[in-house]
Amino acid sequence: MVIGDASIAALPRTSGVYIFQGEGTLPLYIGKSVDIRSRVMSHLRTPDEARMMAQTRRIDFIETAGEIGALLLESRMIKEQSPLFNQRLRRIKTLCSVRVLQTAAGAVPEIVDSKSVNLGSTPALYGLFSSAHSANAKLKELAQQHLLCLSVLGLEKTSKRGCFGLQIKTCLGACVGKEDRHTHDARLLSALVDLQVEVWPFSGSVDLVEERDGWIQRHRVNNWCYLGTQCSKTGEKSKLPELKPHEFDLDSYKILVKPLMLGHVKVEVVDP
Numbered sequence: 001m002v003i004g005d006a007s008i009a010a011l012p013r014t015s016g017v018y019i020f021q022g023e024g025t026l027p028l029y030i031g032k033s034v035d036i037r038s039r040v041m042s043h044l045r046t047p048d049e050a051r052m053m054a055q056t057r058r059i060d061f062i063e064t065a066g067e068i069g070a071l072l073l074e075s076r077m078i079k080e081q082s083p084l085f086n087q088r089l090r091r092i093k094t095l096c097s098v099r100v101l102q103t104a105a106g107a108v109p110e111i112v113d114s115k116s117v118n119l120g121s122t123p124a125l126y127g128l129f130s131s132a133h134s135a136n137a138k139l140k141e142l143a144q145q146h147l148l149c150l151s152v153l154g155l156e157k158t159s160k161r162g163c164f165g166l167q168i169k170t171c172l173g174a175c176v177g178k179e180d181r182h183t184h185d186a187r188l189l190s191a192l193v194d195l196q197v198e199v200w201p202f203s204g205s206v207d208l209v210e211e212r213d214g215w216i217q218r219h220r221v222n223n224w225c226y227l228g229t230q231c232s233k234t235g236e237k238s239k240l241p242e243l244k245p246h247e248f249d250l251d252s253y254k255i256l257v258k259p260l261m262l263g264h265v266k267v268e269v270v271d272p
């Protein structure tokens with residue numbers, strides 16, 4: 001490895017993204033941290049990463065004003081540049097979810113996908129899955145755990161004698177009126193509650209504001225989709241793309257849902 005102590009010492013102890021560069025133009029690895037220098041040093045000490053280190057010629061970094069900016073930037077850079085040593089993530093073109101419809105008979109789950117519904121603005125969605133098959137599998141698993149009726153859930157054919165689960169006592173009898181439908185449905189919703197997909201809580205774009213040592217970054221987000229960052233240090237305001245209806249973005253959703261819903265980040269509503 002040819003990285004000297006001097007170049008390690010040049011790394012800041014602040015939040016941001018770091019890039020391991022090899023001989024070629026494409027990066028070997030992109031990572032993020034709230035303390036770039038100590039994170040890079042822990043890479044150097046990891047025996048499993050010796051091969052990557054041997055190929056590293058230079059470590060670049062981009063500072064951010066806070067952790068959210070580092071997460072958003074890292075996610076976007078990995079998507080754009082697919083570094084050799086970052087874990088290959090399968091691109092999911094169509095995301096699936098479970099929508100619970102309230103019908104006259106009761107609550108009925110149906111599998112929907114990102115082609116037919118906007119996942120960031122549709123209420124009563126539960127779980128984000130890479131396929132309809134895995135959404136179905138999750139529903140079946142929950143049904144088993146919570147003694148729900150597969151027939152009532154639409155996962156099994158209905159018959160007058162009730163579902164198969166009734167015979168083997170994995171159904172409490174909603175299919176034959178032995179269990180009250182309301183009780184069954186309440187159990188379904190409580191089984192799903194941890195999977196609930198949060199609806200974008202604003203009418204349009206907002207800026208998430210992060211500040212450090214007198215410089216400010218504003219990360220513009222709409223419908224859980226990261227649009228770009230305006231930075232008071234570099235003055236990169238023009239890089240914000242034009243606003244248009246945005247597709248739900250799973251990576252941005254995962255990064256932003258907790259800080260936004262828990263109020264852990266300063267939000268400025270953007271004038272339409």
Ligand SMILES: [Zn+2]
Pocket residue numbers: 148149150151152162163164165166171172173174175176
């Ligand atoms: Zn049943």
